[in-house]
Structures are given as C-alpha cells and as structure tokens.
Amino acid sequence: MITAATQTPVLSVRGLEKTFTVGGALSRSRVRALGGVDLDIAPGEIVALVGESGSGKSTLARCIARLEQPSAGTFLFEGDDIMATQRRRPTRAYRSAVQMIFQDPFGSLNPVHRVEHFLERPLRLHGVTGRGPGGRAAMDRAKARLMEKVGLPAEMLERYPHELSGGQRQRVAIARALAVDPRLILADEPTSMLDVSVRIGVLNLMRALCEEQGISMLYITHDLASARYLADRIVVMFAGEFVESGNAMDLLAHPAHPYTRLLISAVPDPARRTPFDPDERARLRREVLAPTACDHGSAESPCDQTSAVFHRVGGSRDHLVRCGRYAPPADAPGTALQLSSPNDQKGAA
Template identity: 40%
Template sequence: MHETEHLLEVRDLKVHFPIEKGIVFKKQIGSIRAVDGVSFSVERGESLGLVGESGCGKSTTIMAVSRLERITSGQVLFEGTDLATLKAEQLVRMRKDFQIIFQDPYSSLDPRMRALDIVSEPMRIFVKKGLLSLDEQTIEQKAVSLLERCGLSSSFAKRYPHEFSGGQRQRIGIARALSLGPKLILADEPVSALDVSIQSQILNLLKDLQQEFNLTFLFIAHDLAVVEYFCNRVAVMYLGNIVETASSRTLYETPLHPYTKALLSAVPIPDPVVGKTRKRMILNGDVPSPSVVRPGCPFAERCPMVMPICTQQKPHLQHVQADHAVACFLYETQGGASV
C-alpha cells in the first residue's frame, strides 16, 4: 500500500443492541442504536478525534473497530482487510497492529501483576501462539525499555498497580499498548480520569511517541480543548451518527453544524472579558433515546435551527470544502459530494 492511503476506513458501521422482553422466552421488542451508520477514515500518521456528549456512541465505535464489540453491519477496513469478516484466529494475528489505551488506567490493569509483567504479557501471549519469536530475556528487556520510554524508572518494574499514581498507571497502559509494535492506537478518553496537571504530560508523551514510532491515533475525548491540542482532524458524533468532520483548525474556527456550534460555545475561555461577551448556544432538553427510530435528522428535536425537512429526511454527510463535511440541510447542495 502507498503511504498516502487510509490505514483505517470505517464504512456505514452499525452497532445495535437488542431490547428483549420476557425471562424464559425472550422476545426482541426493539433495539438500541448505539452506532447507526458511521463512516470515516484515518490516514497513516494522523490523529482523528471523535467528540460528542456522553452516550453518543464514541466508545462503542472504538470497541466495534477493535472487534471487542459485535458489529451489526458495515465494514471496518484495516489496511484494506475487513476486520468484520475475520474469524477469531485471523483476528488474533492482526491484533498486534492495533491496540487500545483505556479510559480508567486502574481498572484496565491486573492488580495481581507487576508493571513489568503487565507490559510483557502481550508479547508472551504472541510467543505462546507462535506469532512472535522472542526469548524471555528479550521480552523483559523490551518491557523495561518501554516503561522507561513512557517515563517510569526501571526500579518501578517490580511494583503493582496500587503502588502507582493515576498518571503513572496510564503510562503503564501506554507501554503495554506499544509492546507489540502497533500501527494504530485506539485511545478511549485516555486522560479524562487524570488531574488536569497530569493530562498535559500524558498528551505530550503520546505526541512524542507518535513521532517516534510512526503511530496513528483514533482518539476519543469529551474535552474539546484536549482534542484541539492533540488531533489534527475531528469527527463530531451525535446519537450514533457523525454530523461534521473537518481539520481541527477549520472546525474550531468555522463550525457549521448547530450541534458543533453548541459544543464549542460551552468550552470555557480563560479570558473572563471575552467569556462574558461570547454568545452561548443552549440546547433544549436531553439527548433523546437511541432506541427510538427517527426518520429525520437525529439532532432535529434539539436543534434551534430546525426546518420541516429535518423531521422527515436524514441529511447525508457532504463535503462543503475539501477538508470539511457536514450532515445538515442548511448546507446540503445538489452537487455536494457525499462522504
């Protein structure tokens, strides 16, 4: 493959969870549409941020991409191979190329294992399956080296997770994710559980590692300031759908979708004078239930600019510029190119 081609491409991904009634004879009476037709691509070496309110389907998207969640329909193409069609054995072989950094560093680490063993475990598993050829000494040396590269002294290698701070535990998780030499890192809100002072350290570490190991990131966050700092491209999700995608600079300077504008208007500004004069967009009501089927735009019920067509038809994600696409009838044109 050429270096300019997509490393990851997701096409019309859907993840629906059944709603069942009955104890013995269960009957499906509906479904929760956690992810409902999501499409995006991630270029080699870039960082794509997925943003949106809690419950919009961001984490489910990452779990489905990694095949840790069942895919209802759609394609997940990694270097051209559809992960959704792979059998368990085939999937294991490819897992070394994409790894996850989880949100809660404490619950994602085995409390009975030392830091050295946590980082070594993926390599040992692949050696046992015959997918990697490393001796035990090399495995331990590599694990210690990764811990040191992630900011932890080799003297910490024999410690257990409860002996570390939250930021240090996340560094262990990052070292573990790097142990198999992945190409893609799926980061599920990796700094949201950390103190603000520690967040910047972890983000800077991830940026350095991205350059050093030529990593590609699919990065989830609800903090738009974090996404602006770390990601060079952003996709905004609402109720299982992507409503806008753009480069970080374009999205933050000229947001188009009403939902994106509402999210950005809620971001705190350090300057109190500017903050007082800034116009806020307040959304009415709560996020609707993803179990209700809607014929129109998923944002229509809360949109301050809703039109009659918004409740009748679902807008498609269309390019308005080369690096900017939006799913909104305010910008839909006859000649617009669908994503």
C-alpha cells in the same frame, strides 16, 4: 502528516451499524448505538472523536477492536476486509496491530500482578521476544525499553499498580499497548480520570509516540480542549452518527453544525469577551433535539427530511458538515461526500 491520498488508509470504515437488545433475552426492544458511520484514518494520523456520553464513541472503538460484533457494515484494516476474512474472531496478528487504551487506569491493571507482568505477557503471547537462548535477558531489555519510551524508570517494573499514581498507571497501559508494535491505537478517553496537572504529560507522550513510530490513533474524548491540542482532525458524533469533520483548528474556530456549536458553547473560555448568549444556546438545543424547529429548513424541505449527506463548508475542502442548511440547490452538481481522510474525499451523485 501522511494522508490516504498517498497511501492506503490504515482503517476504512463503511456503513458500520450496531444495535443492542435491551430488556432481557425475550425483549424486542432495540437501541441503535451506531447508525451507519463512514471513516478513514490515514497512516500516522490522529483523529479525535468527540461527542457527549452515549453518542456511540466507545461502541465504535469496541467494534473496531472486535470486542463487539457490528450489526452491519464493513471495515478494512490496511486494505483487508476484516469482517469477511476474520468473521468469527480476530486473528492474533490483528490483535497485535490494533491495540486499545482504556479510560480507567485503576481498573485496567490487575492489582495482584507487578508492572513487569503487564509488559511481559504481551511480549510472550505475540512472540516479540522471550524465547530461545538468551530469552530472559532479551525480555528484560525489552521491558526496560518500553518503560523508557513512556518516561518511567525500569525500577517501577517491580511495583504493584497500587504503588503508582494515576498518570503512571496510564503510562504503563500505553507501554503495554506499544509492546506488540501496533499500527492503530484506540484511546478511549485515556486522560479523563487523571488529575489535570498530569493530563498534558500523557497527551504529549501519545503525540510523540505517534509521530516517532508512525502509529495512527483514534482518540475518543468529550474534552474539546484536548482534542484541539492532540488531534490532526476532529470528527463530531451525535446519536450514533457523524455530523461534522475537519481540521482540528479550523473546525473549532468555525463550527458549522448546530450540535458542534452547542458543544463549544458549553466550554468555559476566559478569552470570550461576553458570555455565550443563553437564547442562542436554547435555539441551538432546539435545532439539535427537534430538527423541524431549525430556521434554516423550509416548508418543502424541513431539516428532518433533508438528505443526510456531507457537504463541504467554508474555505477548507477538508471541512465537512452533515446538515441540510448547507445543501446545494436541487439543480446543482452532486456534492454528497463520504467522511474520509482529508485528501481522499469521494464525490457521489
């Protein structure tokens, strides 16, 4: 895997915030969906963003895709400050470079069009092929190649979405994203509505495409098993903020934040010799929902007043956790860290 230490990150998010107004146009009620997140994704890296529903995962993806306007913060795409250079709306080049795969394969394809329409339209709009002499033949070849990439026969180009299975529709959605040669794919729970028997095939497809074409991916999911299987790195999100990050295998084997441990405790595991202690789950839930109940805080510095910064934990320099229990002594050298690609951690005072 190429890391940001050797190349400019494909995506570099800093302090991104999003607040929604609720209750009508005259309402002053606000809901914070993102609380100032930082994230780097390296070229060719697959980052899984995990957390429960409502934690802000999809909002982050929609902000990066420019389907939502962030309330604050910046993000750079391949070194370009998108919020500064494309303030009002994204350019067609950005739309081409950053593609999104949605959760619902049944709703993301218009039922009145054949499959060929979903591939031909982006190829034409972004000028990939289809113009000039021989354009029609080139277009047909391009559509057939895209279908081959996602493991579908070219004959399916003549079918309508209702004639395809859920897995086949999601493969068409992936082919549509690939049509414009993206450098970053935002996959918003792309397997959650598929039968369990076909999920592994879609995950293998996405992994192979990223490896073969060097595409980066932000994979959004609440399924820890698929995150472990697909991703290079996992970032855990809770209440609009990142709380833990690390190598996928290491993080799930040695979770440090109470919220991460609570998520893992809810996953059925036939290899677990004894059921997860319900008292332990109750304690973790109290620590997450009421930080003052955390027994790792102190009277002078309870968890809800501890500076919310990341610290390295365990034996891996890539494993970061945002939790006061891991804070160094007050007189120790500064170790606050930004959440970035594994080999590009920044020290702070």
